[in-house]
Amino acid sequence: MLYLSTQGGHESDIVGALMQGLSPDGGLYVPEELPSIDSRQLNSETIPSFAADLLSPFFENSSLSPVLGEICRDALNFPIPLRSLETKNGNLAVLEVFHGPTAAFKDVGARFLAACMEKILPEFSISDARPVTILVATSGDTGGAVASAFHRRTGVRVGVLFPKDQVSPRQKHQLTCWDGNIRSFEVDGSFDDCQALVKAAFTNPELNRVHRFSAANSINIGRLLPQAVYHGIASLQYWRTHGSRPNFIVPTGNLGNAMACIWAKGMGMPIGDIVLATNSNRTITDFLATGHYETRPSIRTLASAMDVGAPSNMERLRHLFPDFGSLRTAVECYPVHDQAIRSQIAKDYSRFGRLWCPHTATGFWVYDNLPESRRLDKAWIVVATAHPAKFNNIVQGIVNLQEIEIPPSLASLLELPVQFESLGTELGAFGEALARWDN
Numbered sequence: 410m411l412y413l414s415t416q417g418g419h420e421s422d423i424v425g426a427l428m429q430g431l432s433p434d435g436g437l438y439v440p441e442e443l444p445s446i447d448s449r450q451l452n453s454e455t456i457p458s459f460a461a462d463l464l465s466p467f468f469e470n471s472s473l474s475p476v477l478g479e480i481c482r483d484a485l486n487f488p489i490p491l492r493s494l495e496t497k498n499g500n501l502a503v504l505e506v507f508h509g510p511t512a513a514f515k516d517v518g519a520r521f522l523a524a525c526m527e528k529i530l531p532e533f534s535i536s537d538a539r540p541v542t543i544l545v546a547t548s549g550d551t552g553g554a555v556a557s558a559f560h561r562r563t564g565v566r567v568g569v570l571f572p573k574d575q576v577s578p579r580q581k582h583q584l585t586c587w588d589g590n591i592r593s594f595e596v597d598g599s600f601d602d603c604q605a606l607v608k609a610a611f612t613n614p615e616l617n618r619v620h621r622f623s624a625a626n627s628i629n630i631g632r633l634l635p636q637a638v639y640h641g642i643a644s645l646q647y648w649r650t651h652g653s654r655p656n657f658i659v660p661t662g663n664l665g666n667a668m669a670c671i672w673a674k675g676m677g678m679p680i681g682d683i684v685l686a687t688n689s690n691r692t693i694t695d696f697l698a699t700g701h702y703e704t705r706p707s708i709r710t711l712a713s714a715m716d717v718g719a720p721s722n723m724e725r726l727r728h729l730f731p732d733f734g735s736l737r738t739a740v741e742c743y744p745v746h747d748q749a750i751r752s753q754i755a756k757d758y759s760r761f762g763r764l765w766c767p768h769t770a771t772g773f774w775v776y777d778n779l780p781e782s783r784r785l786d787k788a789w790i791v792v793a794t795a796h797p798a799k800f801n802n803i804v805q806g807i808v809n810l811q812e813i814e815i816p817p818s819l820a821s822l823l824e825l826p827v828q829f830e831s832l833g834t835e836l837g838a839f840g841e842a843l844a845r846w847d848n
């Protein structure tokens with residue numbers, strides 16, 4: 410399988426695409442064509458075995474192909490249950506993608522990429538003994554998932570940069586509770602400042618002489634591909650039990666989770682309609698309404714991991730559907746404002762006894778606001794992207810709870826001691842911090 414850049418100027422094999430992240434021409438890597446899978450042949454008994462079957466065409470003829478099964482067992486080592494909810498006609502279910510170590514779906518992609526890189530690195534290190542240094546700027550969820558995924562893996566270390574005073578207390582703990590090959594840096598600035606520092610380091614010739622940098626951000630195809638696995642296996646399980654294709658509602662920011670769902674459907678998984686839910690950031694909604702694509706500054710909302718004004722995976726979506734008419738039939742999108750997020754959390758706590766994180770709540774609001782005939786006639790799966798305990802500072806107040814039960818994996822992270830270095834926004838001090846790390 411060959412991977413093309415969405416900018417059209419470059420192609421790569423899977424190993425190159427995983428190690429580079431972004432293509433040298435600035436585009437995002439996409440598979441040359443989506444493999445066509447006969448879903449009736451797939452074994453849906455365990456997630457790792459399903460994953461290895463579904464993803465094998467993407468790794469064909471690469472050095473990772475023989476170890477793909479091992480990578481899937483290593484990375485996908487937690488449950489991703491599909492649970493039905495008590496509705497009148499029993500056609501609503503929630504896909505819980507938040508049972509990984511940092512309690513959000515980003516664990517799936519980060520763990521898969523880390524497992525792939527650990528296999529690739531020995532090949533790359535024959536002529537270069539320096540460890541690979543991954544730098545990741547985070548607004549909250551990504552940094553914790555990447556740190557956890559790479560913790561104690563050999564040949565690689567991770568620097569996490571997060572904005573001071575702009576992450577929740579529990580997010581901060583998850584970003585700073587690491588030792589060994591992980592370092593955390595609190596930047597006295599915004600998320601954009603963190604990103605600018607990472608970019609400055611990546612392009613600084615002096616630092617590049619000393620360090621071997623790599624990226625693990627969400628545009629890396631190694632994070633996207635495994636996300637097709639849970640959409641795929643959930644649709645197959647539903648189809649095998651009920652004989653119909655479920656529709657999906659996907660809470661969306663950078664369009665990574667949604668893009669993986671679209672790829673799963675494109676490969677032949679029994680997925681019906683794909684409906685996106687966003688917060689008040691309307692870039693995708695307005696594009697689908699007008700055909701005119703215009704990015705804008707992001708607005709801060711309760712669903713902070715979806716505060717995106719320029720969704721990075723839009724390039725992949727437009728590359729897959731170059732014609733606007735077909736793009737518009739492939740996805741729909743509805744924005745959900747903060748007040749609706751609050752009332753949806755309260756409503757579903759009383760009707761299902763279930764608590765959603767603010768991101769997941771956007772999906773349930775969209776379900777509730779579908780035209781009734783469509784809502785009741787078809788089966789719907791809402792993707793739950795994070796555990797509510799991760800956003801306890803928002804959720805507890807809405808439902809008047811003292812303390813949300815914390816899942817064991819998250820609880821054990823919250824017991825670890827924290828350590829981090831404080832930085833300004835200049836590259837000089839960051840370079841010195843990286844130099845100290847060498848000693």
Ligand SMILES: *Cc1c(COP(=O)(O)O)cnc(C)c1O
Pocket residue numbers: 513514515550551660661662663664665666667714715766768769794795
């Ligand atoms: C990252 C994230 C999202 C948005 O996912 P995208 O792939 O960027 O669309 C939604 N919910 C949570 C909890 C997240 O961490």
